[in-house]
Amino acid sequence: MNRRAFMGLTAASLVTAGQGRVEATLLGTKVANGSLASEGLAVRFLGTGAADWKGKDERGELRRLSSILVDRRVLVDFTPTDADMVPEGCQPEVIFYTHSHGDHYHPEAALKLGVKQVYLSHTWYDIAKAGFAKAAKSLNLPVPTISPLYVGQPVTLGDLIFTPLPANHATGHLFEQTLIYLIEKQQARVLYATDTGGLPAAATRMIGIDAHEKGKPITGLIMEATMGMEHDIDFRIFTHTSVGQVARTVQVLTQTKRYLPPVGQPVYITHLARTLHGTQAELDAHLPEPLRAAYDGLEVIFQ
Numbered sequence: 001m002n003r004r005a006f007m008g009l010t011a012a013s014l015v016t017a018g019q020g021r022v023e024a025t026l027l028g029t030k031v032a033n034g035s036l037a038s039e040g041l042a043v044r045f046l047g048t049g050a051a052d053w054k055g056k057d058e059r060g061e062l063r064r065l066s067s068i069l070v071d072r073r074v075l076v077d078f079t080p081t082d083a084d085m086v087p088e089g090c091q092p093e094v095i096f097y098t099h100s101h102g103d104h105y106h107p108e109a110a111l112k113l114g115v116k117q118v119y120l121s122h123t124w125y126d127i128a129k130a131g132f133a134k135a136a137k138s139l140n141l142p143v144p145t146i147s148p149l150y151v152g153q154p155v156t157l158g159d160l161i162f163t164p165l166p167a168n169h170a171t172g173h174l175f176e177q178t179l180i181y182l183i184e185k186q187q188a189r190v191l192y193a194t195d196t197g198g199l200p201a202a203a204t205r206m207i208g209i210d211a212h213e214k215g216k217p218i219t220g221l222i223m224e225a226t227m228g229m230e231h232d233i234d235f236r237i238f239t240h241t242s243v244g245q246v247a248r249t250v251q252v253l254t255q256t257k258r259y260l261p262p263v264g265q266p267v268y269i270t271h272l273a274r275t276l277h278g279t280q281a282e283l284d285a286h287l288p289e290p291l292r293a294a295y296d297g298l299e300v301i302f303q
Contacts, residue, residue, distance in 0.1 A: 040301040041160075041188040043222070044069040045294045046082035050226050050240075050273040051103040053081075057274055064296050065103040066194055066271045068222070070183060074160060076192060077104040078113065085296055086113065093117060096149075096162055098195065099178035100124050100171050107135035115144055119155060121164065122148035123177045151177065152206045160185050165203035167196035169239045182207050182218070188302040189216065194224035194271040197239045199249060209258035217260040220302040221250065222294070224271035229286065231276045243269065247288050262303050266292035 049063030056062045064081040072087060075095040079102070086092075092113065097105050097120040110118070111132070120128050125148045136143040149155070154163040161184040169178040180193040180203060191207070193199060201210060208215015227234045227242035234242070241249075250267050253259035261267075267290050277283060283293035294300075 039186060040303045041183065041185040041190055041220070042071050042299060042301050043190070044072070044085070044087070044299045045268075045270060045296060046075075046078070046085040047296055048270045048272060048294045048298075050271050051101070052274045059279055061279055062296070063272060063274070066224075067104075068192065068270075071160060071185070074157060074162075075110075075113075075115070076181060078110055078115075079103060079106040080109045083109065083113065094157060095119070096155075096164075096179075096181060097121075097128070098167065098180065099169060100127060100173060100176060101195070104195075105131075107132045108139065111135055111139055111141050111144070116142075118144050118146045119149050119162070119164075120146070121177045121179055122150055123175055124171075124173055127173065149179065151179070151202070163207065165206055166200050167193070167203070168198060168200045169195045188220060189218045190220035190222065190302050191218050192222045193241075194222075195226070195240060196224060197237060198241055198245060199223075204258075209253060211256070214258075217258050218253075219259075219261055220265065221253075221259060221261075222268045222270060223249070225269035225291075226271050226273045226276065228273070228277040234276070236273075240271075243287065243291065247291060250290065261290075265302070266290050268292055268294040268298075268300065270294045 046067040046069055047064030049065055053063045065079045067077045067082040069075055072090050073092050075092050077098055078095055093116040095110055095115045095118055129146050132146060133143055149164040151164050151166050154161050163182040164179045165182060167178040167180045180196055183190045183192055204210035205213050209218060223246050224241050225243045225246050226236055226240035229243045232242045232244045246269055269291055280293060280295055287293060
C-alpha cells in the first residue's frame with residue numbers, strides 16, 4: 001500500500017481499537033474472558049508505546065510506555081504509565097530491565113508495585129543500585145535485591161528461563177550494554193527484542209538462529225517497530241527498527257527455519273512511536289503478514 005493511500009484513509013472507514021481491553025490469544029484464536037491457558041508462556045502487554053507517548057494523542061489513542069508481564073509474575077521493564085494495566089490481585093516481585101532509559105526504568109514505580117528482585121546488565125549495576133536505594137529511602141520501603149546480568153548467561157525462575165542478549169541501542173551511559181531477552185518455558189522460545197536496531201549478530205548466534213550456528217528455532221517473536229510503515233529512512237535507524245525491517249527479519253528467519261511458530265501465530269510489534277504510526281485500526285488493517293501490532297492489555301499465550 002503506498003503512502004498516499006495509507007494517509008488518505010478517513011476516520012469513517014476505520015474502527016479505532018479499544019485501549020486496555022484484554023484479549024488472550026492461543027495460536028490465533030481467542031480464549032474466553034482473557035483466561036490464561038494452563039500450559040504455554042503467557043505475555044501481557046502492559047504498554048506498547050515508545051518514549052514520545054505522553055498520554056492520549058490528538059486522535060484519542062493511548063499507548064503506555066513499553067512493558068510486558070510474563071506469566072503474571074515477572075516484569076520486563078515498568079514505568080508509572082503501566083500501573084493500571086497490571087491485573088487486579090497480581091503482584092509480580094521480579095523485574096528484568098532492558099536498559100536505563102526513563103521510558104523503561106523507573107525504580108519508584110517498581111517499588112510501589114512490590115518488586116523485590118531486580119535483574120539488569122552488570123554494565124549499569126552501580127547506577128541502578130544507587131537509584132533504587134534513593135527511591136526506597138524516599139518511599140520508606142526496603143531496597144530490593146539487585147542482581148547483575150551477563151549476556152548469554154540464563155536466569156532460571158521456576159519453569160521460566162530468561163537469557164539476556166546484547167541489543168543494538170545506546171543510552172547516556174557510554175559503556176552500558178543494553179539487552180533483549182530470550183524467554184523460555186516448556187516448548188516455547190520467545191524472543192523479546194526492544195529497544196534495538198535489528199537483531200545483533202552476537203544475540204542471534206548465542207541462541208542459534210543466525211546463519212552460522214543452527215540451533216533450536218524460536219517459536220515466538222515480539223519485536224520493536226519504533227519506525228512505522230514507510231519510515232525506514234529515519235534518524236532512529238541506528239538504535240531502533242522499522243516495520244519493514246521487522247518484516248524482512250521474519251522472512252529470513254522463516255525461510256531458514258530459525259523461526260517456527262505454531263500455525264496462525266502472529267509476530268507482535270511493540271514500542272511504536274506516536275509520530276510514526278497510524279491508529280491501531282490502521283495497523284490492524286494494513287500491517288504485512290504475519291505482523292500484528294500489540295496494544296495495551298493484550299494477552300498472548302505462546303506454545
